[in-house]
Amino acid sequence: MAEHNEKFATNKDGDLVNEYIRFPEVLLIDENGESLGIKSRVEALAIAKGRSLDLLCVAPGAKPAVCKIVNYGKYRFEQQKKAKEAKKNMKVMDVKEVQLSVNIGQHDFDTKLKAARKFLEAGDKVKISLRLKGRQLAFADKGIDMVNSFINMCGDISTIEKAPTLDGKLILGFITPKSQKK
Numbered sequence: 001m002a003e004h005n006e007k008f009a010t011n012k013d014g015d016l017v018n019e020y021i022r023f024p025e026v027l028l029i030d031e032n033g034e035s036l037g038i039k040s041r042v043e044a045l046a047i048a049k050g051r052s053l054d055l056l057c058v059a060p061g062a063k064p065a066v067c068k069i070v071n072y073g074k075y076r077f078e079q080q081k082k083a084k085e086a087k088k089n090m091k092v093m094d095v096k097e098v099q100l101s102v103n104i105g106q107h108d109f110d111t112k113l114k115a116a117r118k119f120l121e122a123g124d125k126v127k128i129s130l131r132l133k134g135r136q137l138a139f140a141d142k143g144i145d146m147v148n149s150f151i152n153m154c155g156d157i158s159t160i161e162k163a164p165t166l167d168g169k170l171i172l173g174f175i176t177p178k179s180q181k182k
Helices: 041-050 073-087 106-121 134-153
Strands: 024-031 035-040 054-059 067-071 093-101 126-133 160-168 170-177
Touching: 024 041, 035 041, 041 054, 041 067, 054 073, 067 073, 093 106, 093 134, 106 126, 106 134, 106 170, 126 134, 126 160, 134 160, 134 170
Parallel strands: 024 067, 093 126
Antiparallel strands: 024 035, 054 067, 126 170, 160 170
């Protein structure tokens, strides 16, 4: 028996089932979703056992607690199936970095722009960083302008998550792909 919550002792899956239910009275719902009214815990367990099913507490915080008569094995299987499906449909968004410099050539700039657009089309966030060295710190506004122009060139397929800012010797900006749901 595992302790899931301070108030309730639960089974190994964290559910209040059968003998783990300790409420004196429960609102009982049958396997078809129809309310059978308020019953004592013992009476509700007897009804569930009489139907060769289990008693599952679906709302322990309610007054009285709501319990449902279910096939617990089938219920657990459905819950695991839903969780697996939700995990499969979840897209993990990676953060890809593109590094620029103040003295970057036009061809290199275009190559990095092409790579950033490819990352955005794949659904990843892009971090644009520009490191200032030595005397370049005096011209930080030139670096910020370069990062802004880079972001603007990706503007048709991206949105700005964080505008370029100077953080010490580093200028950082973040862009994310535009939402596909339209």
